[in-house]
Amino acid sequence: MQCEILLRAFVTVLGLLAGATPVGAAEAEPHETVLLRFHGGADGYFPSSTLVGDAEGNLYGTSSVGGGTHCKFYAEHGCGLVFELSPPQGGKATWTETILYRFVGGNDGAFPGTPLLRGPDGTLYGVTCAGGGAGVCESAQIGCGTVFALSPPATAGAAWSEHILYGFTGAADGGVPTGLIAGAAPGTFVGTAETGGAACGCGVVFSLAPPANQGAPWTQKVLYAFAGIPRHSKIGDGGTPLGVIYDGTGNLVGATVYGGQYQGGEGGGEFGTVFRLSPPAAGATGWSETVLYRFDIAEQNPVSSLAIDTRGEIFGTTYLMAYQVIAGTVARIATFSEGTPSGYYPYGGITPDSSGDLYGTTLGSGSGGDGLVFRLRRPASQSAPWHEQVLHGFSGTPDGSAPAGPVALIGGRLFGTTLRGGNAGCRIDGGVGCGTVFSLKVPAP
Numbered sequence: 001m002q003c004e005i006l007l008r009a010f011v012t013v014l015g016l017l018a019g020a021t022p023v024g025a026a027e028a029e030p031h032e033t034v035l036l037r038f039h040g041g042a043d044g045y046f047p048s049s050t051l052v053g054d055a056e057g058n059l060y061g062t063s064s065v066g067g068g069t070h071c072k073f074y075a076e077h078g079c080g081l082v083f084e085l086s087p088p089q090g091g092k093a094t095w096t097e098t099i100l101y102r103f104v105g106g107n108d109g110a111f112p113g114t115p116l117l118r119g120p121d122g123t124l125y126g127v128t129c130a131g132g133g134a135g136v137c138e139s140a141q142i143g144c145g146t147v148f149a150l151s152p153p154a155t156a157g158a159a160w161s162e163h164i165l166y167g168f169t170g171a172a173d174g175g176v177p178t179g180l181i182a183g184a185a186p187g188t189f190v191g192t193a194e195t196g197g198a199a200c201g202c203g204v205v206f207s208l209a210p211p212a213n214q215g216a217p218w219t220q221k222v223l224y225a226f227a228g229i230p231r232h233s234k235i236g237d238g239g240t241p242l243g244v245i246y247d248g249t250g251n252l253v254g255a256t257v258y259g260g261q262y263q264g265g266e267g268g269g270e271f272g273t274v275f276r277l278s279p280p281a282a283g284a285t286g287w288s289e290t291v292l293y294r295f296d297i298a299e300q301n302p303v304s305s306l307a308i309d310t311r312g313e314i315f316g317t318t319y320l321m322a323y324q325v326i327a328g329t330v331a332r333i334a335t336f337s338e339g340t341p342s343g344y345y346p347y348g349g350i351t352p353d354s355s356g357d358l359y360g361t362t363l364g365s366g367s368g369g370d371g372l373v374f375r376l377r378r379p380a381s382q383s384a385p386w387h388e389q390v391l392h393g394f395s396g397t398p399d400g401s402a403p404a405g406p407v408a409l410i411g412g413r414l415f416g417t418t419l420r421g422g423n424a425g426c427r428i429d430g431g432v433g434c435g436t437v438f439s440l441k442v443p444a445p
Contacts, residue, residue: 031441032392034399035059035095035415036085037422038434042068043097044081045426045434047417048113050348050406051085052124059085059415060100060124061437062112067102071110079103079110079131082124082150082160085437095437100124100160101150107133108162109146114179114243115406117189124150125165127177127191132167137175137195144168144175144196147189147208147218165189165218166208170196173220174204179243179305183207184250190223192241192254197225202239202259205252205277205287223252223287224277226259229270234262237289238273243305248312252277253292253325255302255316260294271295272302274316274325293330299323304349304406307358315358317346322360322376322386333386334376340365342388343372348406348416350376355445359391359414361403367393370401370421373414373440392440396421400436407440414440 038045044063051059060082065071067078084098103110109128117125128146130137135144147165168175174193183190189208197204203226209219229236238256247253253276260273274293280286295301300319308314314325315333322334338344343362351359356378366372371394377387391414394400401421407414415437422436 031443032399033439034422034436035439036097036437037398038063038066038426038436039423040066040077040426040434042066042078042102043099044078044083046419047435047437048404048419049417050115051408051415051417051437052116052118053408053410053415054118054122057087059437060116060118061085061417062114062116062126063435064111064113066434067099069102069104071103071105079105080112080128082112082116082126101162103128103131105131105142107131107143107164107167109148109164109167110142114177117180117182122152125180125189126150127180129176129178132164135168135170135175137168137170144170145177145193147177147180147191166220168193168196170201172197172225173222174206174225178203178241181243181245183209184246185209190244190252192243194240194257197222198227200226200228200239202226202228203241203256205241205244205254224289226256228259229262235294236260236270237291238275239270240272241275242302244277245306245308245314247276247308247314250279252287253306253314255304255306257301257303260291261296263297269297269301271297271300272318274302274306274330292325292328295330299330299332303345303347307350307352307406309352309356309358310354311356313352315350315352317349317360319345322346322350322358334374334388336362336365338365341367341390341393343374343390346374347404351407351409351414353409353442357445358386359407359409359442361405361407361416363402363404363419366390368395370394370396371403371418373403373407373416375442377445391443394418394421397424397433398422400438401433403438409442412442414442416440 044066067081071079110131132143132146174196180191228239238259240257244254344365345363358376400418407416421433426434
């Protein structure tokens with residue numbers, strides 16, 4: 001989760017929950033389990049991303065801030081961390097948190113918040129939205145972010161090793177990275193950055209390739225720089241990208257928070273896009289962008305990266321809805337409203353399963369006003385509506401509040417994090433709790 005949007009999400013959460021009132025009695029849901037409650041100190045707080053698992057059942061994730069180290073910007077309690085959560089063993093009932101790395105906000109980066117990638121050798125890859133020691137970005141005064149690798153030790157119990165693959169400058173190369181995926185070629189990566197790249201500083205899509213010789217720098221290349229909405233125009237190519245995915249044919253598709261089209265007259269706004277990037281044709285040098293859809297004022301801005309299911313269908317979310325990308329346009333498949341049982345602000349995006357159903361979370365509302373986990377049931381025919389099923393409504397303490405990251409579907413269970421709630425003893429944020437890691441059994445259809 002990028003710095004600017006991360007901070008905006010925190011403000012949004014505070015606003016949602018400060019005025020939240022339950023919309024109905026919370027139901028007992030014994031299939032939800034809290035695996036970890038953050039205390040706000042050395043163990044971190046405000047976890048905002050999803051979790052990635054390994055073959056032994058361990059989970060890996062990040063806390064956006066915290067860690068107990070002195071942070072050079074914004075968070076006196078630490079610049080965030082990477083943790084491992086191990087399942088109960090030896091008859092114990094609790095999961096065990098192990099801190100793999102604490103960021104200090106220097107060249108090593110600060111504020112991780114997007115999903116990690118796990119390599120076949122156990123190395124974890126990710127981005128920080130600040131730090132790195134290069135550049136001064138508007139939302140990150142201690143550097144414009146990094147791509148990092150965290151390597152496991154050769155000896156069990158020894159420290160993990162962090163390596164910076166690339167530090168952004170906020171200039172033509174972009175700044176404040178917002179997502180990372182594996183590239184088409186082995187060992188490469190593709191990602192997005194929310195600023196830099198062009199005169200308007202509207203963000204980039206980039207690639208990152210390893211060096212031919214050990215010890216040499218990685219090669220970063222801008223595949224596309226967004227231009228936003230040009231002056232004296234009301235439409236453009238987008239700005240502030242939220243990540244990209246491959247569409248199955250070699251193209252990259254993604255969503256932008258801003259750009260697209262301007263609506264609302266004086267004091268109005270711009271509401272983002274869904275775009276496609278196509279690789280260079282024979283003899284050409286640059287990737288080409290096609291704007292598939294420009295959102296309008298009634299749909300509001302995208303808030304999540306896109307997701308693709310096993311059928312090749314693509315989904316995403318805005319502040320107010322979940323949508324499907326169909327034949328170069330967008331179809332609304334669910335609506336979310338503040339103060340309703342269906343939830344509000346589906347910030348975490350969409351996670352598809354193998355049967356075609358979709359899972360996600362909302363930051364606010366639901367039965368207790370603290371957000372929820374939902375499932376969207378696929379209709380029998382394309383013309384029929386999708387059906388939303390609330391799987392769990394959060395209540396703050398003890399189960400968490402404001403789930404912000406995507407949920408991970410592992411072995412018939414959903415795993416996720418909440419920004420707040422869980423441990424009432426955490427005093428960093430008014431005593432409401434510093435966040436949780438939770439697990440939720442997926443009910444039968």
